[in-house]
Amino acid sequence: MIRRALAVLLAALVLTAGAAQAAQAAGYRYWSFWDRDGDSWSYATLGPSLSRPDDGDVQGFRFAVSEDSKDATRxxxxxxxxxxxxxxxARDGKKRVALVLDFGTxxxxxxxxxxxxxxxxxxxVDPDATTADALxxxxxxxxxxxxxxxxxxxxxxxxxxxEQVAQGEKPAGTGSTAATEPDDDPEGGASVGLVAGVAAVVVLASAAVWQARRRRG
Known part of the structure; x- marks a missing residue:
């Protein structure tokens, strides 16, 4: 029984360590590309070298640290x-494309x-120009x-x-939801919930060991 409890404790600690490592997932420092749709931005589905905007379109670029397109800053x-x-x-034989260039913080x-x-x-630019041409x-x-x-x-x-940037190095407030959601981990370490989970596992495993010893005694 004691061996089983210790095995459970060890497995829980291994899983917790894996979760902590995942929490340190890296982000990337790069230029993200956006299309303007009415009053909001949507992440572009094509790169600037493939996108061919129409006359009157608005497109944007933002330099920031982001984990992926869902986390990208507008x-x-x-x-x-x-x-x-x-x-x-306007000029005959040409199209106009408005570009927003946000160099970040x-x-x-x-x-x-x-x-x-x-x-x-x-x-x-010419009617068949890509966003890259306009840029x-x-x-x-x-x-x-x-x-x-x-x-x-x-x-x-x-x-x-x-380039890759470690999660702990990501500046506060760079994510698209950073203005409305607090940072659960300002120091880049394990979250409070993760630490609490480890503590709970340790307590339960210790209780199992104590119970096993009591029965054997």
């Missing part, structure tokens, strides 16, 4: 085509770099990696491309 500020392209008149910036201020630009026309230089991943807009950041 571009900030107003994003109205009529405002962004007000000083770029200092907390999301790579070490030693400072993000430029958020800005909006209007690209007037290159108004926000170069761009930088891509060998897999065609967008690494830098207007030269920011100077280096790095989608």
């Amino acid at each position: 571009p900030r500020g107003a994003a109205e085509f009529s405002v962004i392209c007000a000083r770029t008149p 200092a907390a999301d910036a790579p070490s030693g770099e400072r993000p430029p201020a958020r800005r909006t630009v209007c690209a007037r 290159a026309a108004v926000a170069g230089p761009l930088r891509y990696d060998s897999n065609a991943l967008l690494c830098a807009i207007d030269g920011y950041p100077r280096k790095g491309c989608g």
Whole structure:
């Protein structure tokens, strides 16, 4: 009975350690790409080199640390085509695409770099131009990696491309829900619930060992 209780305790500790390791899952520092749909942003389903926006579309880019598309941080500020392209008149044989470029916060910036201020630009390009073409026309230089991943807009950041960032290093307030949901783990360690679970397992296993000894006695 004692051996069985100890085996249960050991298994529980192994599972708990695995859960703690999962809680430390890494995020990534990268440029996310968004489509404007009415008054809200939706994560783009195509990359900028494949997306072909229509005349009058609004698209956005945001540099931040995110775990995945569900956690990605949206571009900030107003994003109205009529405002962004007000000083770029329409022209025959061309289309206009409004772009929101949000370089993120200092907390999301790579070490030693400072993000430029958020800005909006209007690209007037050929009708068959992709988002990447529009971006290159108004926000170069761009930088891509060998897999065609967008690494830098207007030269920011100077280096790095989608690098992994440990969960404990992720700045507070970078997630899309960070403004409304408190950080359960501000120090990047195991959560309170996880610690409580470990304590409960230890108590139950200890009780089982004590009960077994009592019966044998």
